[in-house]
Amino acid sequence: MTIRVLVVDDQSMVRAGFRLLLADETDIDVVAEAGNGREAIAQAARFHPDVILMDIRMPELDGLEATRRILGTDTTARILILTTFDLDDYVFEALRAGASGFVLKDDPPEQLLAAVRTVAAGEALLSPAVTTRVIRHFTSARHQAPPAGFSELTAREVEVFELIARGLSNAEIGEELFISDTTVKTHVTRLLQKLSLRDRAQAIVLAYQSGLFEQS
Incomplete structure (x- = not known):
């Protein structure tokens, strides 16, 4: 079964990088991209991806609010938050918003791929460090x-x-x-x-x- 992915990031080079990485995987298909939260909501409604890779800091509408709105209309969506900021506030807000995972953009490629597959399988992705901070x-x-x-x-x-x-x-x-x-x-x-x-x-x-x- 192919995992359908929506990549959301305000930087086109970052989106291209994720698309290139995911394109090499036979079980993953990038079905759409979005450059801000509003576009993410529209693309999610149009393509119904299995996993949404969601940046946090974006213009017009940030990733946290986009996550809330997407999950408000589609409770089956699986959203994996991507950020360069390993900060508690983002972790807690992402979890409250309903995100299924939280990974850093500079994590090794194999970790990102594993994260996509984990979230697509219906599991949550919280590293031990994140879990400790949540507790x-x-x-x-x-x-x-x-x-x-x-x-x-x-x-x-x-x-x-x-x-x-x-x-x-x-x-x-x-x-x-x-x-x-x-x-x-x-x-x-x-x-x-x-x-x-x-x-x-x-x-x-x-x-x-x-x-x-x-x-x-």
Whole structure:
């Protein structure tokens, strides 16, 4: 299955670079480009890409607001935020906006390709460093009420949820709980459905906004 990608960046040379990189991959197809947030919204509505590579700082409408608007009309969209700024504010705002991942533009090409594939597969992409900062930020903030649906989770799903909140991958969760990768995926899918969450990024933010596992 080919992953359809929309590249959004206000610099034409940067867009060309991403297109050149992605063009060599047989499972990835760049279906459109956009130079600002408004163009991104229009192209996303027209082409319905599987993954949107979204720059943050752009004229007319920035990537964060474009992300909010795109996800406001298409909850299945997967947006991977690209930036040169490894700053907390951008990380938190991108996650709040509903982004499924956050990578730096100067990351090695293989990391970007892996990120596209990870997000296209319905997973979230948060590096351990980003996860740590999310935890630190939200544990110092005022907590919200526990999420709707939390009481419906099974004991095993709660265990999986806690390990997701700690930033563990499916493989790591499987090793921790002595269960198969397939079983982990089943638990993750069910708990996301019960909590009405799009992906692991939202699960991590929700867990720490609610203070669910601080005493664990």
